[in-house]
Amino acid sequence: MEYDFKKIETEWQAYWAIHKTFAAKDGGDKPKYYVLDMFPYPSGAGLHVGHPLGYIASDIIARFKRHKGFNVLHPMGYDSFGLPAEQYAIQTGQHPKITTEQNIAVYRKQLDKIGFSFDWDREVRTSNPEYYKWTQWIFIQIFNSWYNNNSNKAENISTLITEFETDGNTKVNAVCDENVKSFTAAEWKAFSEKEQSDILMAYRMAYLGEAYVNWCPQLGTVLANDEIKDGVSERGGYPVERKLMKQWSMRITAYAQRLLDGLDTLDWTESLKDAQRNWIGKSVGTSLRFKVLTPNPSPKERGAEPPSYLTGKKEIAVDLLQKAKANRKNYTETEDIIWQALRNKKLDVKFRRQHPIDKFIADFVCLDQHLIVEIDGEYHNSNEQQELDEARTIVLRLNGFNVIRFTNNEVKNNLDSVLEKIKQELAATAPSPLERAGVRTTSEYIEVFTTRPDTIFGVSFVTLAPEHELVAGLTTAENKTAVEEYVTIAKNRSERERQADVNKITGVFTGSYVEHPFTGKQIPIWIGDYVLAGYGTGAVMAVPAHDSRDYSFAKHFGLPILEVVQGTSNVTLSEVEGSYDAKEGKLINSDFLNGLEVKDAMKKAIAEIEKQGLGKGKVNFRLRDAVFGRQRYWGEPIPVYYKNDIPYALNESELPLVLPEVDKYLPTEDGEPPLARAKNWRYKPLSNSPQGGEDAKPHTWQTAGNSSYNFTKEKSQELRKNQTEAEEILWEAIRKKSLDVKFRRQHVIGASIVDFVSLEAKLVIEVDGKIHLEQKDYDEARTKELESVGFSVIRFSNEEILHDIENVILKIKTTLNAQLQVLPHGEDLGGASYPYEHSTMPGWAGSSWYFLRYMDSHNSTEFASKKLTDYWKQVDLYIGGSEHATGHLLYVRFWTKILKDLGHIAIDEPAKKLINQGMIQGLSMMARTTSIGSVTLDNNMPSTRRTFLLDKNFSGKLPFQDIEIHIPVDYVNFQDGKYVLTKENLNKLIEDHTRFTDFQFLNESDCEEFGIIITEELNSDFIQLKEVVEKMSKSKYNVVTPDDIAEKFGSDTLRLYEMFLGPLEQSKPWNTNGITGVHGFLKKLWRLFYPAVQSDASTTLSNQFNVTNDEPTKGELKTLHKTIKKITEDIERFSFNTSVSNFMICVNELTDAKCNKRAILEPLLICLSPYAPHIAEELWKQLGHTESISTAAFPLFNEAYLVDDTINYPVSFNGKVKFTLELAATLSTQEVETIVRANEQTAKFLDGKEPKKVIVVHKKIVNMVV
């Protein structure tokens, strides 16, 4: 019998499905093991060979652990909410639910073919109401919690309210919004409901807050930071803008430190942990406050005077300015030297050049200190000119300016002394900085965050983010226009633009100053968009000498650069371009910090800052709160409604809040999200509820008072656990028949507990047991009571349900339809109704807890029972792509920690061990083409276009441009080590794809016709193609599906080959070339069981099952145990590619030994079964086993079989191996040395010399140093 993989694989896949071979047990004696894959988003394109890579690896582990005696949980499901299905819905109108279901069906079929050992009974789909009910429930838990810094965990919001009621918020130490005002208990009680709600919102872990968000207009939604790549949306690649919006967010920042610390406990790759560390971005520094000095008086305040820098004579101001401008463009060499020096030499004051003063234009002017520097050219030497100069000086002096003059030569030859003189002059004339500005200090402060408090004396300006709240207040009148213009532009710049011009330096001066906390100097306040509003305080103290960004800004605007840290190289900053950012060196020019090392200076600076009350040590995180709302349709509705503008969460019993139907999947005309289109989709408290009407609490259906409500609720929970057979059958049927409305069982209505109820349809179904025969009266009264609260009631007897459940369901359906038609909706209900939140949850909501749902996926009363989450605990092994490093993997850790804090689960990290599988890229096939003519779209007209396919190596001259196009990989042959497209396949391609209709190979007559000049002979049979590695995608015609491979070679081959390609974590292009190797291996394995035997007298060989019970030889046992050992080690370190090699070695050796012994082959099958389960199961059965191989004990290797009698010692001279020597393993190192020394070959290599040293490593190697 030949190896018929198709038959074997189909049969075994069916067997596993029927026998539920891989169903996990919720308990038992075996230790548990939880292997999880990242569940896929079911896209329309289906699976390609890259997708199953990680699933195969996890399946090998799952199967291996089963062999090792573990109770394995290995589930699979679908992350089925998401943008693509919705985008498709927008285009086609097809409901995303349908698209998703179709895609899932395809996925499932593809997955089943590969033979995974998933426990499909536990499947989850995030878009199923039974699932997202609990996603919504978790949202509500998070909404109802706050982060208490004292206990360092999230707590129920009620503990905060209690706190408010007793002490106000003065003693509260919480993670909350920054602008929360303090209040007393009395004030709290006096607040209105709206005010209280607003305050609580500032503390809630899930909150509605105004923040700058990433808005994507094309997708019509906001996006989280991790959903943006390179400034455009990850899905679709659309531009993203910054926009101030009110949005649901999650206070993940509260967990920044714990998310960081938790990483140390995890067995994840260092690179992945690093990615998270970077994303969280902890930086330790200090906050520091700079006192704001009031702006110079505005012209208004001074009485309509022109700005202070307009010092020219008013009558001729225009002429002067023009002249000055001309002069500025037309400067002498000397003027330029001094100008550059004045700008850069940190004179600490601002100079202007060619500035009008009275009727003159002075060369350089410092307005602040009333100093003029003039440069005298050659012609100044004449007497006439000297007189003129003197007169000029007098006029300037009269204007209140001091004047100093330098000659060209002085500047050129001795710039330093010139600068020194200017300095002295400045010092002599300078008023104190504060006097100069005529300044009074204000009570305002600018608070900055810095990680370099040691460089405080290097601060030469302060920069605010354009959005900083003080910007408007600090801007002086004369800077107002410029600042406003700048702020407007900066605010509207999209993320992409900002990223694109990182090097473009922009900014504007406010006109105001702060006071340096230690020197008292006046420091200008600038605005620059290199400062981010959202990080730290939105303001920085700029130290251009020691921060590259500050440096560029200072250079660009000619601001002073003050060096305060001397690096080890002793090069001063003026000698090199750029800032010195390193955190090592000695402090200079820094008063009390002088001479200290950076580290010590930091400590001292912080101490001093804290002592003087200027600020304090502070930690900042780069991590931002996660935006949670999405203005999209295909996601979980956020279970919130608004009453009087106050958001309320739905009650647990009202969940799920089912996604409503809409006419279009687009935003409304007013820009509201799609959910706003839903008709009558409003929150409706019951009209006749005692607390109904305007003041209704969000309990809707209960008609009894609270005390009895609590009692009945407890009872209903008890009843749910204690159902009769008929009730159980009906419940199953109701759930399975998907009646379009949701039923609850043993639900409290008024004072009664009804068997089944649909709150939506207001329909109660009651099951009457035997006792009802005697209590008809009571039942009737009960029915009446229910009807009085607006419910219809139908009753079924036990018999009806047990014997004709179909009919019962039919009746329910009919009643339901009737009921729904008469039932008034929304506002018509009589009572009040309130709008729901129209945003849906982001994609990461459902995936942040799915690993918990698998533990208890059918639980309808809890997200997962405590018993089961305690049993399954953490995921033991999680496999998935590294692209989720800063998204999913951070959020899932966040939710796990919250759920733990709130007491719902016992673990605080979702997955102990995580492995990233590499990406499998596609191998595209490119052909060079040149096209002639044009395509006509009219079907009646033949296309006049002809496209010639050229060889990869085509050399020659084309009359038209050659373009590379993708050739579908299915049509490409691999021959003689080259990828080629044959004539035959080209013809097929033309038949199959209209796109290639006008394609043809180039021939000689074409060349003549179109003037194509060729330099080598044309091949008319095939052309060679160029291979390019890129992403697998339909448009690149390089997709290879697992189905293709399974069809040709079988799933076992596919599994082995995917593993054989290389290390799991490495990315690699898909290449089918080597697949014959692993397929051949399986055939070779098969032949160990079905060796070729001569049948009868004929010469033909046939394969008969032939396994003997003979005793294995020592060599065979060695082969087996060597393999067991290697495989076990390989699996444990996830080195699947080497496992496959080892299987090949083993089978090769056994084939050589013609081994067909059960004692060898049986354990080998178990080893192989995780990798190639179908063939293993089949041969296992052939060996006479009746049970599946899947739980057969994994063989243990016996060291005894591996011990060799002899060791083949390599003998090396000076580290170079010259020959080997087979010696008994029992020999000591001494004996080995003696033997080797005595060896004749040794003598040859020693050439008579005595070795200096002989090293013998026992059982390894001998080395002689000559």
Added chain:
RNA sequence: GCCCUGGUGGUGGAAUUGGUAGACACGCAGGACUUAAAAUCCUGUGUCUUCGCGGACGUACGGGUUCAAGUCCCGUCUGGGGUACCA
């Protein structure tokens, strides 16, 4: 820029703690079987050199440590991924 990774034959990749570099597989070359093809099997295959035995050189490059380096250390180049005015 910063962080993380990798660089080994024609190709994918082995070499787990420093101990015979290139396992295993593909490809290629030659051969067997076959009318032929497929399938299967056998032999060879790092580079240079030599008729051959053999010899020399080889893990991106340059140094170093060591009896011994793909592996450890220092420096440089380079591919890939992540991240970015985060103060």
